[in-house]
Amino acid sequence: xxxxxxxxxxxxxxxxxxxxxxxxxxxxxxxxxxxxxxxxxxxxxxxxxxxxxxxxxxxxxxxxxxxxxxxxxxxxxxxxxxxxxxxxxxxxxxxxxxxxxxxxxxxxxxxxxxxxxxxxxxxxxxxxxxxxxxxxxxxxxxxxxxxxxxxxxxxxxxxxxxxxxxxxxxxxxxxxxxxxxxxxxxxxxxxxxxxxxxxxxxxxxxxxxxxxxxxxxxxxxxxxxxxxxxxxxxxxxxxxxxxxxxxxxxxxxxxxxxxxxxxxxxxxxxxxxxxxxxxxxxxxxxxxxxxxxxxxxxxxxxxxxxxxxxxxxxxxxxxxxxxxxxxxxxxxxxxxxxxxxxxxxxxxxxxxxxxxxx
Numbered sequence: 001x002x003x004x005x006x007x008x009x010x011x012x013x014x015x016x017x018x019x020x021x022x023x024x025x026x027x028x029x030x031x032x033x034x035x036x037x038x039x040x041x042x043x044x045x046x047x048x049x050x051x052x053x054x055x056x057x058x059x060x061x062x063x064x065x066x067x068x069x070x071x072x073x074x075x076x077x078x079x080x081x082x083x084x085x086x087x088x089x090x091x092x093x094x095x096x097x098x099x100x101x102x103x104x105x106x107x108x109x110x111x112x113x114x115x116x117x118x119x120x121x122x123x124x125x126x127x128x129x130x131x132x133x134x135x136x137x138x139x140x141x142x143x144x145x146x147x148x149x150x151x152x153x154x155x156x157x158x159x160x161x162x163x164x165x166x167x168x169x170x171x172x173x174x175x176x177x178x179x180x181x182x183x184x185x186x187x188x189x190x191x192x193x194x195x196x197x198x199x200x201x202x203x204x205x206x207x208x209x210x211x212x213x214x215x216x217x218x219x220x221x222x223x224x225x226x227x228x229x230x231x232x233x234x235x236x237x238x239x240x241x242x243x244x245x246x247x248x249x250x251x252x253x254x255x256x257x258x259x260x261x262x263x264x265x266x267x268x269x270x271x272x273x274x275x276x277x278x279x280x281x282x283x284x285x286x287x288x289x290x291x292x293x294x295x296x297x298x299x300x301x302x303x304x305x306x307x308x309x310x311x312x313x314x315x316x317x318x319x320x321x322x323x324x325x326x327x328x329x330x331x332x333x334x335x336x337x338x339x340x341x342x343x344x345x346x347x348x349x350x351x352x353x354x355x356x357x358x
Contacts, residue, residue, distance in 0.1 A: 039282035039290070043345040047269045049320075051261040051281060051342040053334050055254025056326065057228060062251035064090060065219040067243040070235050075251075080229045087230070087251055090241055092220035099213040106206040113199040131180040139173035146170050228255040231336055256336060259329045260296060263342045264320035267302055272346040279325050279344040283332055291332050293325035293342070 041048065068090030075087045146166040149158050232252035235241055241250055261281055265273050276295045283289040298321065305320045325342070334340065 039287040039341045039343070041343045042280050043278075043343060045272075045346040047265055047272055047344040047346040049263040049265050049342050049344065051263040051325075051340045053336050053338045053340060054260050054262055055228070055231070055256050055336055056258045056260050057226060057255040059231065059336065060225065060228075060253045061249030062087060062222060062253050063245065064088075064222055064241040064243050064250060066090065066216070068092070068220060068241060070237055070239050070241050073233070073235070073237060075224070075230050077230050077233050080227070081224045083224055083226045085224045087222045087224055087253070088235065088241070089221045092217050095213065095217045095220065099210065099217055102206070102210045102213050106203070106210050109199070109203045109206040113196070113203050116196050116199050128180070128183055131183070132177070135173065135177035135180040139170070139177050142166065142169040142173045222251075224253065226255060227257075228253050231256075254336060256329060258326055259334070259336070260324050260326050261293065261340055261342060263323045263325065263344065264305055265323060265344070266305075267319045267321065269346070270302065270321040273298070273321060273323065273344065274347055275323075277345045277347075279342055281325070281327065281332075282341040282343075283334060284339055284341055289332055291327050293327050296324040296326050298323045 070088055071091050072089040073087075074089075075081050075085065081087070146169075149163060149166055152158065230251060231254050232249075234248050235250045263279070275298050279293040279295070280290055281293050300321075302319045302321050305318050323344070
């Protein structure tokens with residue numbers, strides 16, 4: 001008996017539950033309130049676009065000219081530095097050691113040139129003159145001995161070998177005098193001009209090597225390319241800084257004394273855009289914060305639109321015309337890289353055939 005009435009009762013209860021579930025699920029889900037009211041276009045004809053705040057100098061990715069271990073980072077994040085100020089420095093001990101070697105070589109070359117320029121030394125001349133005087137005296141002596149032999153009335157008084165010895169002695173004395181005189185003349189004339197030029201070329205070469213190594217040492221210090229602010233920093237003391245392009249810049253640098261906003265104008269609205277058209281930017285999340293924009297330039301090349309996820313490799317199936325506007329950073333509490341809602345005054349729509357304005 002119980003089984004006879006229980007099964008139909010359970011079926012009726014299940015049917016009622018199903019009807020209640022369908023009834024409740026059919027009710028429309030209330031739309032969730034937006035976190036912030038969207039900005040409203042201030043113009044009758046408007047081009048709306050998403051803009052990204054960037055530095056007036058563009059966001060410059062700072063890299064290292066030479067690889068090495070980072071040993072100093074004098075520029076802090078958010079600090080404004082002058083052009084040429086050091087941002088960071090890599091280990092330069094090996095380059096400084098090579099610089100010391102080249103400076104020593106330059107000093108040796110300069111000393112050699114100074115020695116040649118200073119020739120002859122004052123203390124070198126008296127010995128050379130004394131040697132000339134000694135050679136003259138010796139020549140006079142042997143010449144006198146030969147003259148005495150030749151003045152004898154009987155030539156047989158002196159052996160033939162003695163005649164030859166005295167004649168050869170005169171010739172040797174003449175050669176010694178010529179040698180001493182030549183040495184003295186060379187000292188008095190100073191250094192040979194081509195030899196001085198060779199020494200000067202050696203000094204110039206050594207100085208060039210020093211200057212080249214000084215450049216290598218200076219390249220270990222990465223300096224600010226212009227007056228700007230350190231926007232981002234991804235290197236730490238003791239880390240290895242590679243040279244050349246990298247997926248993540250070592251430091252992001254830019255001039256934020258005046259900010260730019262890069263607006264993506266959809267290609268379908270590109271024909272409505274007028275260079276120089278007035279525009280207004282709103283801070284996302286607060287439509288009460290806005291500022292008029294000053295037109296800077298338009299980049300007349302329609303590019304694929306980048307997805308706003310931060311990955312430059314991600315694309316969507318549309319192309320955009322990019323326009324740059326400027327504004328005073330004191331006008332809005334925004335930062336570089338922040339998105340903004342931008343409205344640009346557009347030209348009225350026209351039909352191509354009739355020229356009718358709509």
